[in-house]
Amino acid sequence: QKEVEQNSGPLSVPEGAIASLNCTYSDRGSQSFFWYRQYSGKSPELIMFIYSNGDKEDGRFTAQLNKASQYVSLLIRDSQPSDSATYLCAVSRMDSSYKLIFGSGTRLLVRP
């Protein structure tokens, strides 16, 4: 079992729709959760982070965390073609190992 799992996609949504990206993790001691966006040929860019159960909103992005279910998600409202990218979920452990564990990423395609 991978430590951080994501559906590789592609997830295809029409412009203006809500895109829902999901991530599960195996380490119950995980404390911090991050979403990175990576355009083709570019480096990952941090777009959201969440530390507590519940929802966290930032503009069109909402991160949701459910530690009991070991589940974190990213919602993108009013999806735009410019949102087409690979979204990486990353988890930080509790043991101060000073590293992030990344999922393999979900490719999102927003159709005009």
Next chain:
Amino acid sequence: KAGVTQTPRYLIKTRGQQVTLSCSPISGHRSVSWYQQTPGQGLQFLFEYFSETQRNKGNFPGRFSGRQFSNSRSEMNVSTLELGDSALYLCASSGDKRTTNEKLFFGSGTQLSVL
């Protein structure tokens, strides 16, 4: 504030050679992490340095090594290159808070091709 700077941007080497990659973190950041990204394996953690000390190392062979200088700049070295070392090598820096809430900011990466 300047971002994370990695050099060179592209490298082509042959099997058996060695290579050194360089990373300058965001000003004020003291932690530097290195990741290898390949299409098949995704982002894999190599190692992390803080104040010139390696705090953690990933599951890579000893051919992969790194160091950090007093100005927080970091280098990673790969010796005896193999074809499978072809990858995008990403450096990321984070602030000096020793918590698991550190956010990583990535450089543009070095694309290494081993022929």
